[in-house]
Amino acid sequence: MFFALLNGAGRKSDMKLAIAGKGGVGKTSLAVWIGDYLARQGEEVWLLDADTALSLGQALGLPESDIPLPLIQEKELIRERVGEGFIRLNPAVEDLPERLSKKVAGLKLLVMGTIAGAGGGCACSPNALVKALLAHLIIENRQWVIVDLEAGVEHLGRGTVQSVDGLVVVSEPSMRSLQTASRISVLAREMGLPRQVLIINRAPDDFHLPDMEGLPPLTATIPVLPSLASRQLASSSVLDLAEREQLDRIAAKIISALKS
Numbered sequence: 141m142f143f144a145l146l147n148g149a150g151r152k153s154d155m156k157l158a159i160a161g162k163g164g165v166g167k168t169s170l171a172v173w174i175g176d177y178l179a180r181q182g183e184e185v186w187l188l189d190a191d192t193a194l195s196l197g198q199a200l201g202l203p204e205s206d207i208p209l210p211l212i213q214e215k216e217l218i219r220e221r222v223g224e225g226f227i228r229l230n231p232a233v234e235d236l237p238e239r240l241s242k243k244v245a246g247l248k249l250l251v252m253g254t255i256a257g258a259g260g261g262c263a264c265s266p267n268a269l270v271k272a273l274l275a276h277l278i279i280e281n282r283q284w285v286i287v288d289l290e291a292g293v294e295h296l297g298r299g300t301v302q303s304v305d306g307l308v309v310v311s312e313p314s315m316r317s318l319q320t321a322s323r324i325s326v327l328a329r330e331m332g333l334p335r336q337v338l339i340i341n342r343a344p345d346d347f348h349l350p351d352m353e354g355l356p357p358l359t360a361t362i363p364v365l366p367s368l369a370s371r372q373l374a375s376s377s378v379l380d381l382a383e384r385e386q387l388d389r390i391a392a393k394i395i396s397a398l399k400s
């Protein structure tokens with residue numbers, strides 16, 4: 141009965157995802173496209189910016205002045221919750237997601253800053269607060285969490301990987317980008333995250349995946365999007381594109397592949 145509930149009708153519909161890949165491949169854009177698709181399905185979605193570049197807010201079309209300060213820079217808050225020197229490893233964070241997030245396009249944006257070695261060695265105060273907040277969001281049912289990670293392999297912290305149940309690896313159709321994708325995938329699997337998909341962004345129509353070890357299963361390709369390419373000089377938003385229906389289908393495919 142208990143297992144039937146877990147596996148059948150009682151199964152949670154939400155997931156916690158992280159998006160990883162080499163620099164500039166489209167991680168942030170894809171985080172927004174998946175989040176936007178889910179939000180329009182009526183889901184509660186948290187988008188977590190865990191990159192020093194802080195571009196998730198921009199990709200959502202927010203002006204610079206409206207993008208929240210990264211949590212790791214909230215010195216006063218960190219002092220109040222975690223303390224200094226002798227730090228509290230279990231700070232109260234329940235009120236923080238709502239307080240620190242910015243609602244945009246039906247999504248909730250939470251800007252963390254880099255999750256430096258979360259779950260690893262660093263016990264500095266900002267990290268303790270980020271870790272506690274991440275852990276708090278992850279255990280909440282009925283809400284989606286999508287973490288936009290810093291580019292590359294180095295930032296794939298054990299804490300982050302163990303906090304999510306699915307990894308979206310993004311790559312361009314190039315050898316170097318795929319090699320990074322493969323390293324990320326292998327590392328994440330070693331850290332206990334087998335649920336992964338590979339997405340090739342800016343793929344040509346006749347794209348064929350080269351034979352390379354370690355890559356997750358290819359789940360979708362995204363072509364160069366003309367409407368996004370043409371607005372680059374005017375806006376950094378990736379929302380409300382002419383290709384939205386196509387992107388919705390890709391988002392649905394990614395989610396269904398990660399759940400199966």
Ligand SMILES: Nc1ncnc2c1ncn2[C@@H]1O[C@H](COP(=O)(O)OP(=O)(O)OP(=O)(O)O)[C@@H](O)[C@H]1O
Binds near residue numbers: 341
């Ligand atoms: N399929 C696409 N067609 C056209 N433009 C795209 C496409 N995907 C992404 N872009 C554009 O490419 C740029 C890089 O995308 P994005 O910021 O999502 O990459 P990233 O992997 O998050 O980069 P970083 O490693 O710097 O965080 C953005 O300006 C985005 O609008």
Ligand SMILES: [Mg+2]
Binds near residue numbers: 167168169191193195
């Ligand atoms: Mg990015």
